[in-house]
Amino acid sequence: MTGFQWVLASALGFLIALVWVRRVLRRLVVWIKRLRSGELIPAPVPLWSFFWPVANEAAKMGKDLYEARRIAEQEAHLRWKGQSRWTPERLKNHVQVLLHGRPFVLIANREPYTHVRDGGKIRCIMPASGLVTAVEPILRACGGTWVATASGDADRETADAHGRLAVPPDDPAYTLRRLWLTEEEEEGYYYGFSNEGLWPLCHIAHTRPIFRIEDWQQYKKVNQKFARATLDELAGTKNPFVLIQDYHYALLPKMIRDERPDARIALFWHIPWTSPEAFAICPWAREILQGMLGADLMGFHIQSHCNNFLETAERLLEARIDWDQFAVNRSGSKTVVKPFPISIAESTLRGRGEEQTPASAREEVFKQLGMNVQWMGVGVDRIDYTKGIAERFRAIERFLEKYPEFQRKFSFVELGAPSRTGIKRYNDLGQELQDEADRINARFQKSGWKPIIFLKDQHSQQTITRFYKAANICLVTSLHDGMNLVAKEFVATRTDRQGVLILSRFAGASQELRDALLVNPYDVDEGAEAIYRSLTMTPEEQSSRMSRMHTILEEHNVYRWAADIMTELNRIHPDDSF
Ligand code: G6P
Numbered sequence: 001m002t003g004f005q006w007v008l009a010s011a012l013g014f015l016i017a018l019v020w021v022r023r024v025l026r027r028l029v030v031w032i033k034r035l036r037s038g039e040l041i042p043a044p045v046p047l048w049s050f051f052w053p054v055a056n057e058a059a060k061m062g063k064d065l066y067e068a069r070r071i072a073e074q075e076a077h078l079r080w081k082g083q084s085r086w087t088p089e090r091l092k093n094h095v096q097v098l099l100h101g102r103p104f105v106l107i108a109n110r111e112p113y114t115h116v117r118d119g120g121k122i123r124c125i126m127p128a129s130g131l132v133t134a135v136e137p138i139l140r141a142c143g144g145t146w147v148a149t150a151s152g153d154a155d156r157e158t159a160d161a162h163g164r165l166a167v168p169p170d171d172p173a174y175t176l177r178r179l180w181l182t183e184e185e186e187e188g189y190y191y192g193f194s195n196e197g198l199w200p201l202c203h204i205a206h207t208r209p210i211f212r213i214e215d216w217q218q219y220k221k222v223n224q225k226f227a228r229a230t231l232d233e234l235a236g237t238k239n240p241f242v243l244i245q246d247y248h249y250a251l252l253p254k255m256i257r258d259e260r261p262d263a264r265i266a267l268f269w270h271i272p273w274t275s276p277e278a279f280a281i282c283p284w285a286r287e288i289l290q291g292m293l294g295a296d297l298m299g300f301h302i303q304s305h306c307n308n309f310l311e312t313a314e315r316l317l318e319a320r321i322d323w324d325q326f327a328v329n330r331s332g333s334k335t336v337v338k339p340f341p342i343s344i345a346e347s348t349l350r351g352r353g354e355e356q357t358p359a360s361a362r363e364e365v366f367k368q369l370g371m372n373v374q375w376m377g378v379g380v381d382r383i384d385y386t387k388g389i390a391e392r393f394r395a396i397e398r399f400l401e402k403y404p405e406f407q408r409k410f411s412f413v414e415l416g417a418p419s420r421t422g423i424k425r426y427n428d429l430g431q432e433l434q435d436e437a438d439r440i441n442a443r444f445q446k447s448g449w450k451p452i453i454f455l456k457d458q459h460s461q462q463t464i465t466r467f468y469k470a471a472n473i474c475l476v477t478s479l480h481d482g483m484n485l486v487a488k489e490f491v492a493t494r495t496d497r498q499g500v501l502i503l504s505r506f507a508g509a510s511q512e513l514r515d516a517l518l519v520n521p522y523d524v525d526e527g528a529e530a531i532y533r534s535l536t537m538t539p540e541e542q543s544s545r546m547s548r549m550h551t552i553l554e555e556h557n558v559y560r561w562a563a564d565i566m567t568e569l570n571r572i573h574p575d576d577s578f
């Protein structure tokens with residue numbers, strides 16, 4: 001080889017080496033960038049490579065970085081935990097650490113955002129629902145998917161071809177997946193089996209449940225529809241978290257579990273659970289229990305609902321109950337059953353309450369209703385036979401009978417929101433309550449005064465807050481209630497620490513709000529005495545009772561409820577390999 005050829009060969013060799021080195025370096029740079037962003041992936045060079053020592057050191061650094069990041073996250077998490085108050089930010093941090101990038105899907109019948117046509121425009125509304133208020137913060141925190149029934153007349157055109165849209169519309173944080181039901185499905189699943197079957201079955205309110213085979217068929221069909229949509233959302237993911245809400249989806253946990261054994265599934269039952277004898281009258285009781293037991297975690301508001309559920313599973317399915325751990329063990333699977341008392345976003349309500357003083361609220365309400373009394377009571381409910389509204393009216397009647405000095409001086413305002421009016425029992429109830437109010441009014445009313453003012457409408461949160469502030473007493477007299485958030489809202493709104501809450505012993509809220517005057521709503525005399533006692537209570541006693549209830553609500557707010565469920569769900573899954 002000539003000298004020239006040597007130079008040429010070396011130059012070519014050098015060039016090839018340069019291209020190779022550059023290519024490897026480029027790959028290494030991409031890899032290091034991915035390490036930095038937290039991905040632990042093997043180095044893109046073989047062991048014998050010239051670059052292996054560098055890659056090896058970088059891999060170690062990547063691992064250290066990853067560990068440091070995890071420790072920092074955990075420390076931040078512990079710092080959050082050290083605080084006793086739960087806030088949306090704290091929940092967000094907590095849930096992010098728990099999920100650690102794993103997907104999250106929530107299923108609830110009510111959608112959090114409805115699009116409706118209003119004149120020529122489309123408006124987006126957030127339905128006034130306790131459930132929506134309670135679970136929305138979780139989705140905002142961890143950005144998963146909420147699967148729900150479409151309910152607005154402009155829902156279709158505001159979602160994509162799969163029914164998906166990013167919400168909240170002005171600051172997207174998670175995906176809403178809408179499902180459309182046929183009229184027949186809605187009739188059978190929602191009005192029929194959910195609300196004429198399961199609702200009266202679970203509430204001891206002496207309204208007979210109606211079980212129709214056609215409703216049951218539709219209920220199963222809609223549960224399947226939701227299961228398919230949920231599985232769709234989970235496709236291609238590992239170890240997802242699935243949080244199912246309420247009695248509309250008793251069959252869903254098993255349907256999902258059968259397809260996705262790696263999922264962690266919780267079902268939260270927002271209404272009471274009755275005794276095994278009462279539940280057994282449902283012709284499909286066993287199938288319902290089997291469906292529910294597909295969940296790893298079953299949540300109720302209070303311990304006695306959990307106990308009733310465990311006894312029902314023991315009797316009807318002959319399942320083995322672990323009473324130490326409150327768990328149902330069946331053919332290799334385990335469902336933990338625990339109470340999680342739901343609550344409100346106390347700080348938001350406190351904020352709303354501060355916008356107006358009780359005096360100005362009172363002035364506005366009295367002017368609006370042409371009222372001129374010394375004391376005012378308020379009730380806020382969906383018009384539902386479980387709420388004990390007629391019993392409440394009768395307690396007022398008895399109070400005015402026993403203490404005539406309060407006639408002309410006390411009026412009660414019922415803000416009743418028509419609900420489930422597609423069901424005859426609910427439709428009739430509106431009229432029955434109106435007749436009862438008219439009867440009592442006719443008995444006592446004098447010029448310019450009547451004891452009961454019944455306002456049937458969908459009242460805005462702002463109106464309700466105004467009435468809470470203006471009232472001396474709030475009456476919550478449910479015959480049976482999972483929790484009842486009106487009781488908690490009234491307390492949270494009263495930042496002046498005045499006012500008295502009269503609360504049914506049969507509402508879940510009575511377990512926490514022990515400073516309310518607790519009554520048996522069926523006992524008209526007890527109700528009348530409680531009204532008398534609250535209207536004659538000293539401001540000091542009102543203040544100390546209210547203050548104690550405030551502390552409870554500050555510590556046990558809805559963010560804590562959500563965090564507790566997610567923590568428990570994360571803790572109990574036995575064979576998650578993550
Ligand atoms: C009540 C119950 C919830 C239930 C909701 C449904 O608030 O406590 O458990 O989800 O009603 O109401 P809806 O108006 O959607 O039938």
